Every structure is written in C-alpha cells, then in structure tokens.
Amino acid sequence: MAEAHQAVGFQFTVRPDGVDLKLSQEVIKNIYLSGVTAWKKRAIQFKNGVLAGVYPASPSSWLIVVIAMMSSLYIRMDPSLGMIDAIKDYLPQRDCISAQTRLVLSAILFATGLWLFLIYLLRYTLKALLSYHGWIFESHGRMSTSTKVWLSLVKMFSGRRPLLYSFQASLPRLPVPSVDDTVNRYLESVGPLLDRDQYDQMEILANDFKDSQAAQLQRYLKLKSWWATNYVSDWWEEYIYLRGRSPIMVNSNFYIMDLLYVTPTHRQAARVGNVVHAMLQYRRKLERGEHEPLRALGTVPMCSSQMERMFNTTRIPGIETDIVQHLTDRKHLIVYHRGRFFQVWLYTGGRHLLPSELETQFQRILNDTTEPEPGELKLAALTAGNRVPWARARIKYFSQGVNRVSLDAIESAAFFLALDDEPQGYDPAQINSLDSYAKSLLHGKWFDKSFTLISYPNGKMGINAEHSWADAPIVGHMWEYVLATDSFHLGYTEEGHCKGDVNKNLPHPTRLQWRILKECQAVIETSYLLAKQIADDVDFHAHLFSEFGKGLIKKCRTSPDAFIQLALQLAQFRDQGVFCLTYESSMTRMFRDGRTETVRSCTSEAVAFVRAMEDTGATNAQRLALFRKAADKHQNMYRLAMTGSGIDRHLFCLYFVSKYLGVDSPFLKKVLSETWKLSTSQTPQQQLNLVDINKFPQYVGAGGGFGPVADDGYGVSYIIVGENLITFHISCKFSSPDTDSNRFGQNIQKAMLDIQASSSQKMIRRWWMLESMHRLKMSHNFLSDIRNAEGRRFIS
Incomplete structure (x- = not known):
C-alpha cells in the first residue's frame, strides 16, 4: 500500500495538550499549483470565448469605435444623429452625475451598441457569402472570375487568426430541399435497380406522397429548420445511433x-x-x-x-x-x-x-x-452486447457501492x-x-x-x-x-x-x-457470447492498392473519388452479378451542426459504364465516353450532397415528422426499409498538413474501417494515401454464403486496373505525351543554355 501512504497530505493527532497537526509541504505545493493552473485555464477559456464571441471583430475594435465617437464629440460633431443626447436623458441618477460625465457615458453606450451592430452586420454578411455554393460546381482548376471575387470577399470578411469556434455563428443553416427535387432524384437513383413493374409501382407511391402528404410534412420540417440550428443532426444522432x-x-x-x-x-x-x-x-x-x-x-x-x-x-x-x-x-x-x-x-x-x-x-x-476479480475479466463485454441488458444491469448491479465508484x-x-x-x-x-x-x-x-x-x-x-x-x-x-x-x-x-x-x-x-454478483456474471457471460459471435462472424480484408494512386488519376483530369466509386461498382457487379443500392458518405459541415449526407453511387450512368466494361464488343472510346459521363454524374451528386441538396436526410426527416403526426406514408416506409448492400466511405487525410508526405513518404496512416451494414453486403472504407497508394478496408460476414472480403478485394484490384487499361488509356497516353513534350522542351532549353554558354566562352 505504498501509494496510499504517498497520497496522505496531512496527519493529525489528538493529545491532552491539544492537536498535533502535520502538513505535507509537497501536497500543499501541488494544491497551490493546481489552483493556479485551474484559474489560468479559466482565464484563457474566458479570453478565447470573448474572442470567438465577437469574431470577426476583436475586443480592440471596440476601443477604436469608442475613441472615434469621443473624438467626434470633442470636435462638436454628432454622428449618432441625436441618439447620444437621447441616451443621456434616460440615464439613471441624473442629478448625481455631471452633464459631462453623462455625455461620456452616453457616447460609450452608443459606441458599444454601434460596435455590436457592426459585428452582427459582418456576421450576416459572411453568412450570406457562405450560403453561396456555386464555386463547388466549377471544374477543378478552372475558377471563374465571379468565384475569385467571392473568395476575396470571404477572406476579407473572415478576419485574421480565427480560433476553432470563431465561424460557428457565421455558418449558414442547412437548407430544406424541395419535395419535388428530392422525390425526383430518389426515383432517378432507384431507376437502374428496379425492373419496369417495380419502378412503376414506386413512381405511383412517390406521386401519391407528393400529392397528399408531402406539403404538410414539409411545412413542419421548414418550421424546425427556422427554429433549430440544423433540422437533421439531432434526430440523426438520436434515432440512427442512440435509439438502436x-x-x-x-x-x-x-x-x-x-x-x-x-x-x-x-x-x-x-x-x-x-x-x-x-x-x-x-x-x-x-x-x-x-x-x-x-x-x-x-x-x-x-x-x-x-x-x-x-x-x-x-x-x-x-x-x-x-x-x-x-x-x-x-x-x-x-x-x-x-x-x-x-x-x-x-x-x-x-x-x-x-x-x-x-x-x-x-x-x-x-x-x-x-x-482479475471474479467477473472482472469479461466485464467490458457488457458494452459490446445488446443495449437493454446492459442498461438493466447498470441500474441493478452498478448503482451503488464500489461498483458505482468504479463505473463512475x-x-x-x-x-x-x-x-x-x-x-x-x-x-x-x-x-x-x-x-x-x-x-x-x-x-x-x-x-x-x-x-x-x-x-x-x-x-x-x-x-x-x-x-x-x-x-x-x-x-x-x-x-x-x-x-x-x-x-x-x-x-x-x-x-x-x-x-x-x-x-x-x-x-x-x-x-x-x-463486487460482481453471480447473477451479474451471468449477464456478462451472455453479452460476451453474443459479442464473440458477432466478432467471429466478421470477415475483414485490408487491401493495399499500389499500382497507381491519385497522382495519375488527377493528371488524367478525373476525380479520384469518382474513379474509385466506379471501380467499386464494377467490382460489385463482378462479385455479385447484380447492381445494388450503394451508400457513400459525404459531409455537410459547411453548414452549422452539419454531419453527413448520402451519395447514391449506383447511377444509371455508372451502370451503363459497367455494362460497357463487361461487353467485349464495346470499344475503348465508347468506354471512355461512358466513364467520363458517369464520373461527372457522380461528382455532381457529391457536390449536391455537400451543399444540402441530398436525398436521404430529407426523406429521413420527413419520415419522422410523419411518425410524430401519426401520418401513414407507404412511400416513406418503403424508402426507409431499403438495404444498403454496399456501404462505402472515404477516410480523409492531411486535414492538418503537419507532415509533408512528399518529404516523409513513410509517415502515412493506414486509414480505418467499419463493419458491414447489411448481413449479405459489404462495407468498404478507403483512404487515398499520398500520390501512389490507395488502401481499402473491406468487411462482410462469414455467415453470408454470397460474400467474401478477400475475393472482393481482388475484384477491386482488377476493376481499378481494367479501368486504367481501357477507359483511361487515351488520357494516360495524352498525359505521357504532354510529359514527354515538357521533358523534351526542358532538354532543348538546357542544351541551348549549354551552347550559349560555350559560345560566350569561345568568344571571350
């Protein structure tokens, strides 16, 4: 128990002649230093809170406004148009304060109000600028004049040296798309996945929803979007995650x-x-x-x-x-x-x-x-099992005594x-x-x-x-x-x-x-067995694709994400023989409290491209044209999702409004019951740019992954590492006879290479031709410089 003796900060003994008190100087010193650190931390948090609260202005700008106002009074000018005199008349205790003092206080109050007004004006101007998203739909590397002007204005109104939360008040709210746009895009997304009869039935349900129920649900959703900072995120967190x-x-x-x-x-x-x-x-x-x-x-x-x-x-x-x-x-x-x-x-x-x-x-x-103490070895399995048994066990066995202290x-x-x-x-x-x-x-x-x-x-x-x-x-x-x-x-x-x-x-x-009772140990064992069954059923494969990376893809003027998503569609079709509903995660963090939106990657254009890849009679020129069309479609859908015009979060919120109102919607039920057999996500890297991976290519992360969403489907996470490596994290379930993560990895490998060899062949030849011409020009200039230098030397 050496640590217990070290933890003793003071000792006292009661004697007939009084109390003998012994204090530990080391502990007193630590208490003092801890207090100083805590107050210092509060001061820094308060200061940064003020800086973020008045951003894009600064506290010093208040002093500038006050000084300017006082200076104007000194030269007998009244920029307030009489408001300073009006404030002076309403000041309390007028008889106890001199006229000059009341004038100064009135000027300071007016200057403060003007300063706050200017802050809100700057914020709402910046919010209006950030509500424009046309820049994201422009071709990469081709920025229009209007976008350049817009970027300059954003920079001008963004202030200098922002803190982490400086822009929160200036971020726009996530807009609610129109029902017509959402439903039409939904029907377009399921078109390649349904036969004619199924599509006609879905179209009937969608049109009936638009004509009968959509307007009422949309009104409530717009009301929430005006009141809440984000009309999606709180429901998404609660119903998708916490209520599971x-x-x-x-x-x-x-x-x-x-x-x-x-x-x-x-x-x-x-x-x-x-x-x-x-x-x-x-x-x-x-x-x-x-x-x-x-x-x-x-x-x-x-x-x-x-x-x-x-x-x-x-x-x-x-x-x-x-x-x-x-x-x-x-x-x-x-x-x-x-x-x-x-x-x-x-x-x-x-x-x-x-x-x-x-x-x-x-x-x-x-x-x-x-x-370990009895029951302690597998205790963590409670958090891995079903939530209800864990909640009941927490209340019954961990709400008092040493168990409560340890769990806390x-x-x-x-x-x-x-x-x-x-x-x-x-x-x-x-x-x-x-x-x-x-x-x-x-x-x-x-x-x-x-x-x-x-x-x-x-x-x-x-x-x-x-x-x-x-x-x-x-x-x-x-x-x-x-x-x-x-x-x-x-x-x-x-x-x-x-x-x-x-x-x-x-x-x-x-x-x-x-102190874990036998009954609690039985609950722990049940959760452990369930968790073990789930864990043992996961089939994982991490695949390193090193043949090429974003360096070659971007030089071919193609989005790396679109290229990979089309490769995944080709791999999925070769693996399963059918197309499926595909989920790709996109972020909506350009809006206040934004989280994610879904990009439905299996489009009609992607299906046409995959069929052309599998058609031996198709030419590379035809495949390239279809590839371009599918990639452009995917990029446009990704941009729509990022700018608040996605499909699935809107339909999700409409569904829960209908549940709250007791409105039965066959269309929304059908949409929310669909299974994502291919769930994909890109892991971002270099968010901070703290390491130059061109200088230190070995210091790259391997990315991450997640489990399969569907029992008979795949989960695929990928990270584009540097210029020449893409890492895929593939998951499925052993219990499904139709899936195999290693096989799917090989299909991804082949799909990437096949697309590169066929659809990208002309682009690659063009890239190599441009590179060769550039190198030839450089060599020619180098030789000319040598000849000129030699000529000058001969003349001299």
Missing part, C-alpha cells in the same frame, strides 16, 4: 489504424506515453478553442461543433434510448490490461504528466501480476486505454497481417467511451471510436495531430524510451475495485 438497441460493436463503432510503415518505438509503455501526452496537448488546445478551424480551399470554414465532445464523453445505456454524457475537464484515464482496470491521474502539480512519467505509470501496469471512474475518464497482449500491425511478410490488425481494432474493449486507444506490445497503436457523438473525420483530425506530435516533436531516446527524466515518486496507478 442492438450491439454497437461492429454495427456502429469504427476504427482507425496507426502509421502504415513506421513504428517510432517498439516499447509499448514508451509509445503509449508519448501518444497520451500528445492527446493531452490536443485536448488542452481543444478546450481552449485554439485549434485552427478546418477550411475548404483554405478559406471556406467547416463546422467544428462535433469536436466539443471528443474527450470526457461516454454513451450511457438506457432502456429505450441511450444518452451521450459529456463532462468538463477530467484529470484521469482508465487503463485496461489483462482483465484489470486501473485509474491513472494525468496531472501533477497543476501540469500534465510528462511522456517519461506516463511511460513509468504504464510500465507499472504492465508489470502488475495481480489477477470509467464513464468520467478523459478516454479509455487498452494495453493489449498480442502484437498487431502491417507486416509485408505476412499476407493477412492487416486483416488481423483491423479485426483487433474493431473489437476494442470498452465501446461506450467516445474513443478507446488500443496499444500493442510491438509499439503499434489504433483507435476504436463510438459513432453517435461524431463522424470519422473528427477523430481523424485528432489522430493526425497525435501521430505528427509523437514522431516529429516528442521523439524517443536511442533505447526507445520517452525523452525526459524518470519520476519514480508518482503515486502508483489505482486498481478499480468490483
């Missing part, structure tokens, strides 16, 4: 991998020490709002609201619905190792633990040989850390190394935390993230910062340890205590 009663493991949570080729150190405790310290640095900047906002084209701001709940957040299970609990600054994390749970304090003396200190703490946990420690922690025993990561010598790595990350330990950091004994890391509070780009933003900080700023010693002195006087990590 099935396990969130595989079905909802997603994972993100470590660096693909590089492992900064193979010492597990040291790697975790650096990574956790980098996360704490990120959290400090996040809580102070000091991160730069993400901006498209370096100018158009994205919504940052999802980032607020990244740390100190837990999904709390409920009988009917879960809730997301977000707390303010928490000073500990929970570490899981070999069935035991440990609490580790992250601060000492008012500061973060240094990487070397964190390494010491984690090494102590790795060296701990104690055994987990749910209030900054995040969750799992120290695993089996090494994982990419090994070129092992064919299935990435497959095993992906499954290990997807089957993380405590699924209710906002994210779980998973560490392996060979130094590799990864993240398993809960999905309800945010989407993958948000976690990816943090992970990019952490990996760059770990490798390029913190670093390691030659022996692989964290840099800095080792502090052995820190209190040891504390074991969480549990």
Whole structure:
C-alpha cells in the first residue's frame, strides 16, 4: 500500500495538550499549483470565448469605435444623429452625475451598441457569402472570375487568426430541399435497380406522397429548420445511433489504424506515453478553442461543433434510448490490461504528466501480476452486447457501492486505454497481417467511451471510436495531430524510451475495485457470447492498392473519388452479378451542426459504364465516353450532397415528422426499409498538413474501417494515401454464403486496373505525351543554355 501512504497530505493527532497537526509541504505545493493552473485555464477559456464571441471583430475594435465617437464629440460633431443626447436623458441618477460625465457615458453606450451592430452586420454578411455554393460546381482548376471575387470577399470578411469556434455563428443553416427535387432524384437513383413493374409501382407511391402528404410534412420540417440550428443532426444522432438497441460493436463503432510503415518505438509503455501526452496537448488546445478551424480551399470554414465532445464523453445505456454524457475537464484515464482496470491521474502539480512519467505509470501496469476479480475479466463485454441488458444491469448491479465508484471512474475518464497482449500491425511478410490488425481494432474493449486507444506490445497503436457523438473525420483530425506530435516533436531516446527524466515518486496507478454478483456474471457471460459471435462472424480484408494512386488519376483530369466509386461498382457487379443500392458518405459541415449526407453511387450512368466494361464488343472510346459521363454524374451528386441538396436526410426527416403526426406514408416506409448492400466511405487525410508526405513518404496512416451494414453486403472504407497508394478496408460476414472480403478485394484490384487499361488509356497516353513534350522542351532549353554558354566562352 505504498501509494496510499504517498497520497496522505496531512496527519493529525489528538493529545491532552491539544492537536498535533502535520502538513505535507509537497501536497500543499501541488494544491497551490493546481489552483493556479485551474484559474489560468479559466482565464484563457474566458479570453478565447470573448474572442470567438465577437469574431470577426476583436475586443480592440471596440476601443477604436469608442475613441472615434469621443473624438467626434470633442470636435462638436454628432454622428449618432441625436441618439447620444437621447441616451443621456434616460440615464439613471441624473442629478448625481455631471452633464459631462453623462455625455461620456452616453457616447460609450452608443459606441458599444454601434460596435455590436457592426459585428452582427459582418456576421450576416459572411453568412450570406457562405450560403453561396456555386464555386463547388466549377471544374477543378478552372475558377471563374465571379468565384475569385467571392473568395476575396470571404477572406476579407473572415478576419485574421480565427480560433476553432470563431465561424460557428457565421455558418449558414442547412437548407430544406424541395419535395419535388428530392422525390425526383430518389426515383432517378432507384431507376437502374428496379425492373419496369417495380419502378412503376414506386413512381405511383412517390406521386401519391407528393400529392397528399408531402406539403404538410414539409411545412413542419421548414418550421424546425427556422427554429433549430440544423433540422437533421439531432434526430440523426438520436434515432440512427442512440435509439438502436442492438450491439454497437461492429454495427456502429469504427476504427482507425496507426502509421502504415513506421513504428517510432517498439516499447509499448514508451509509445503509449508519448501518444497520451500528445492527446493531452490536443485536448488542452481543444478546450481552449485554439485549434485552427478546418477550411475548404483554405478559406471556406467547416463546422467544428462535433469536436466539443471528443474527450470526457461516454454513451450511457438506457432502456429505450441511450444518452451521450459529456463532462468538463477530467484529470484521469482508465487503463485496461489483462482483465484489470486501473485509474491513472494525468496531472501533477497543476501540469500534465510528462511522456517519461506516463511511460513509468504504464510500465507499472504492465508489470502488475495481480489477477482479475471474479467477473472482472469479461466485464467490458457488457458494452459490446445488446443495449437493454446492459442498461438493466447498470441500474441493478452498478448503482451503488464500489461498483458505482468504479463505473463512475470509467464513464468520467478523459478516454479509455487498452494495453493489449498480442502484437498487431502491417507486416509485408505476412499476407493477412492487416486483416488481423483491423479485426483487433474493431473489437476494442470498452465501446461506450467516445474513443478507446488500443496499444500493442510491438509499439503499434489504433483507435476504436463510438459513432453517435461524431463522424470519422473528427477523430481523424485528432489522430493526425497525435501521430505528427509523437514522431516529429516528442521523439524517443536511442533505447526507445520517452525523452525526459524518470519520476519514480508518482503515486502508483489505482486498481478499480468490483463486487460482481453471480447473477451479474451471468449477464456478462451472455453479452460476451453474443459479442464473440458477432466478432467471429466478421470477415475483414485490408487491401493495399499500389499500382497507381491519385497522382495519375488527377493528371488524367478525373476525380479520384469518382474513379474509385466506379471501380467499386464494377467490382460489385463482378462479385455479385447484380447492381445494388450503394451508400457513400459525404459531409455537410459547411453548414452549422452539419454531419453527413448520402451519395447514391449506383447511377444509371455508372451502370451503363459497367455494362460497357463487361461487353467485349464495346470499344475503348465508347468506354471512355461512358466513364467520363458517369464520373461527372457522380461528382455532381457529391457536390449536391455537400451543399444540402441530398436525398436521404430529407426523406429521413420527413419520415419522422410523419411518425410524430401519426401520418401513414407507404412511400416513406418503403424508402426507409431499403438495404444498403454496399456501404462505402472515404477516410480523409492531411486535414492538418503537419507532415509533408512528399518529404516523409513513410509517415502515412493506414486509414480505418467499419463493419458491414447489411448481413449479405459489404462495407468498404478507403483512404487515398499520398500520390501512389490507395488502401481499402473491406468487411462482410462469414455467415453470408454470397460474400467474401478477400475475393472482393481482388475484384477491386482488377476493376481499378481494367479501368486504367481501357477507359483511361487515351488520357494516360495524352498525359505521357504532354510529359514527354515538357521533358523534351526542358532538354532543348538546357542544351541551348549549354551552347550559349560555350559560345560566350569561345568568344571571350
């Protein structure tokens, strides 16, 4: 119990002659430093809150307005048109204040009101500018004059040095599309998937919906869009995520991998020490709002609201619905190792633990040989099973005593850390190394935390993230910062340890205590068996496509995302023999509180292109024309989704308005019951540009993935890594006889190469011709320079 003695801050003894009080100077010093740090943090948060609150103006601009107003009074000018005199007459205690003082106070009040008016004018002007989205529909690299003028105006009204939340008040609201546009686009999207009779029946349902029910539902939806900051996001979070009663493991949570080729150190405790310290640095900047906002084209701001709940957040299970609990600054994390749970304090003396200190703490946990308490080994399985048994067990067995204290420690922690025993990561010598790595990350330990950091004994890391509070780009933003900080700023010693002195006087990590009854152990075992069944059924394959990447695709003047989506359609058709409803995730973060929208990638144009690829009688010229048409269609649909004109979120909200009003809509029921047999998503990279991957090509991430949405379908996540690599994360279920992740990976490989060899052949030849001409011109200029130099030398 050495840690208990170290934790004692004072001792007192009652004696006949009084009380003998002994204080620990070290503890008093730590208390003082913690208080100073806390007040300093509040001051910084207040300052940044004021800066973000008055943005794009600044507090100093208030002083400028006041000085200008006072100066005008001094030269006997009244720019307020009499309003200062009117304010002066209404000031209280007029008899106790001199006329000159009342005049000054009136001028300050008027200047303040004018300043606030100008702030709102700037904000609404910027909001009006940001509501324009014509720029996104222009061809890449061909910016019109109007867009250049618009970008200049946005830059002018955006101010300087914005903080993370500076643009929140200036972001436009997500618009509600017209019912006619949504229904027509929906019918267009299902056209290639239905036969003539099915399509006619769907068209009848759609027209009946437009004629009878749509207007009423649309009115309520528009009313919500005027009142709420976003008419989709709250319902999306509640009904798509929090009200789901099935396990969130595989079905909802997603994972993100470590660096693909590089492992900064193979010492597990040291790697975790650096990574956790980098996360704490990120959290400090996040809580102070000091991160730069993400901006498209370096100018158009994205919504940052999802980032607020990244740390100190837990999904709390409920009988009917879960809730997301977000707390303010928490000073500990929970570490899981070999069935035991440990609490580790992250601060000492008012500061973060240094990487070397964190390494010491984690090494102590790795060296701990104690055994789990009864029921503790599989306790985390409660979060992996069905939500209702977990909610009932939480109320019955974890609402009092040591179980309540320990569960509160987990749910209030900054995040969750799992120290695993089996090494994982990419090994070129092992064919299935990435497959095993992906499954290990997807089957993380405590699924209710906002994210779980998973560490392996060979130094590799990864993240398993809960999905309800945010989407993958948000976690990816943090992970990019952490990996760059770990490798390029913190670093390691030659022996692989964290840099800095080792502090052995820190209190040891504390074991969480549990008293788990036999009845509760039975519930845990049931959840464990269900979770194991789900985990064992997932068929994962991570495929590295290195033949070419976005470098070649972009030089052929084609969107890399459209190219990949068409390859996925070709691979799907070859794999299954039919086309299917395809989901591609698109973001709507150009709007306030925006999250995602669906791009229905299986279009009539994509189907025509795939059929041409499979038709031996089609020429490459015909395939190229169809490829261009399908790629342009996909890009246009993606842009519509990003700018608030998507299909599925609108139909989703109309459906729930109908449920609230008790309106029965066969059309909306049919739409919401459709199955996405191919669910796809692109993992973004280089959101922060902290690492120049052209200079350091080995320091690239491997991306992440998710489980299959349909029992007989595929989930595909892909990341475009640098210029010459695309990584695909493919998932399906072993229980489906029609799917095979490895086979689908091979189909993707072949589809990519076939498209490159046929549809892109002319573009590639053109690119090589331009490159050759450029090199020839460069060589000619080089030789001319040599000849000129030699001639000058001969003349001299």
